[in-house]
Every structure is written in C-alpha cells, then in structure tokens.
Amino acid sequence: MLHVRTRSVEATRQVAAALEPILLPGDVILLSGDLGAGKTAFVQGLAAALGVTEQVTSPTFTLAASYEGRLRLHHLDVYRLDNLAEVLDLDLPELLEDHATICIEWGEVVVPELPRDFLRIRIQLGHPEDIDDARVLEIEPVGSSWVSRNQQLEDVWTEWTTTETGDL
Numbered sequence: 001m002l003h004v005r006t007r008s009v010e011a012t013r014q015v016a017a018a019l020e021p022i023l024l025p026g027d028v029i030l031l032s033g034d035l036g037a038g039k040t041a042f043v044q045g046l047a048a049a050l051g052v053t054e055q056v057t058s059p060t061f062t063l064a065a066s067y068e069g070r071l072r073l074h075h076l077d078v079y080r081l082d083n084l085a086e087v088l089d090l091d092l093p094e095l096l097e098d099h100a101t102i103c104i105e106w107g108e109v110v111v112p113e114l115p116r117d118f119l120r121i122r123i124q125l126g127h128p129e130d131i132d133d134a135r136v137l138e139i140e141p142v143g144s145s146w147v148s149r150n151q152q153l154e155d156v157w158t159e160w161t162t163t164e165t166g167d168l
Contacts, residue, residue: 002139002153005162012038012123012135013045018156020049022149025071025099028114030107033123038135039105042121043075046103058105064095072100079106117143119153136162 006012029046031039040058047056050069059065059077067073074095092113095102104110120142126134139157141147154161 002150002157003162004137004139004157004160006038006133006135006137006160008133009038009041011160012041012137013048015137015157015160016042016045017049019046019153020070022152022156023050023071023101024145025101026096026115027101027145028096028118029101029103030111030114030118030120031103031105031123032108032120034125037123037125039123042123042137043073043103043105046101047073047075050101066100072098074098074100074102075105076102076107077105078109115143117145119146 004015006015031042033039040056044056047054047067047069050067050071050073052067052069052073054067056065056067056075059075060079063078063080064074064076067075076092076095092110096115107114120140122138122140124136124138126136139153141150141153146153
C-alpha cells in the first residue's frame with residue numbers, strides 16, 4: 001500500500017492530476033473517506049488533467065455525472081444508496097463497458113459489482129491540531145492491471161509519498 005500526504009485541497013487535486021498519464025480506458029478508481037476528506041477534490045484534479053472543461057461537482061443528489069476529456073470520465077457518488085440492488089439503477093455494468101475512467105465516491109457498497117481491477121484510495125483527514133489542511137491518501141492497487149502499474153504509481157506520486165500509515 002502506498003501512502004501519499006497532501007497539505008491542501010489544491011495539493012489533493014495535484015496528486016489526482018499526476019495520475020492522469022498512466023490512466024487507461026476502463027480504469028476504475030474507488031474513493032472512500034470521511035465527509036469533506038477530499039474525494040470530490042480528487043476527481044476535480046483528475047478531470048482537469050484529462051482536459052475536462054466543465055465544472056466538476058459532487059454528484060451526491062444526481063448520483064452520476066459524465067464528462068468528456070482525453071478519456072471520458074464517469075463520476076459516481078453512491079453515498080445515498082442503501083443496498084447493492086440500487087446499483088442497477090445507476091447502470092454501473094453499462095458504464096463499466098464504456099471504456100471510460102470511472103471514479104466512484106463511497107464505493108464500498110458497489111465493490112461486488114466492480115471488475116477485478118480497480119484502484120482503491122482511502123482519504124483520511126489529519127488531526128485537528130494540524131496547522132495545514134493535511135490528508136493522507138492510502139492507495140491500494142487491486143487486480144493485475146493496477147498491480148502491474150504499482151511502480152508507475154510510486155513514480156508519479158514521489159513528491160507526496162510518505163512512510164506514515166495514515167495515523168497522522
């Protein structure tokens with residue numbers, strides 16, 4: 001597992017943007033963490049790096065939004081879903097066949113419906129006494145596609161990599 005530390009919302013966006021060069025069509029990124037931890041900021045940074053010009057906001061109430069860039073980006077927020085059956089309403093299987101990049105906030109509920117390959121990113125807030133706006137991103141490649149890119153992940157995030165385990 002890779003640990004990345006950011007000290008601002010903008011730095012969280014920069015970390016996400018650094019991921020863009022190694023993205024492949026069909027990649028899935030599962031984002032989890034506390035409310036306000038930076039999941040949407042991460043997607044905003046990735047979208048900007050992909051060339052998306054539209055404003056990216058949390059799809060909490062719409063559940064899904066799609067954007068055009070170098071790769072199509074589907075941004076899902078499944079926070080309000082109570083069970084796996086509701087995933088069918090999102091047409092997740094169809095979105096997965098679209099060969100777009102898919103970012104899923106609060107995606108733990110949909111893990112059984114995901115392909116075997118995805119990048120899990122858990123974003124943790126820093127301690128209240130931190131002067132900065134610290135976050136630690138725990139990055140876990142799942143499946144052969146992401147595991148094979150582990151060195152690339154380490155390379156693109158070198159400047160933010162930390163040896164901490166998330167317990168700031």
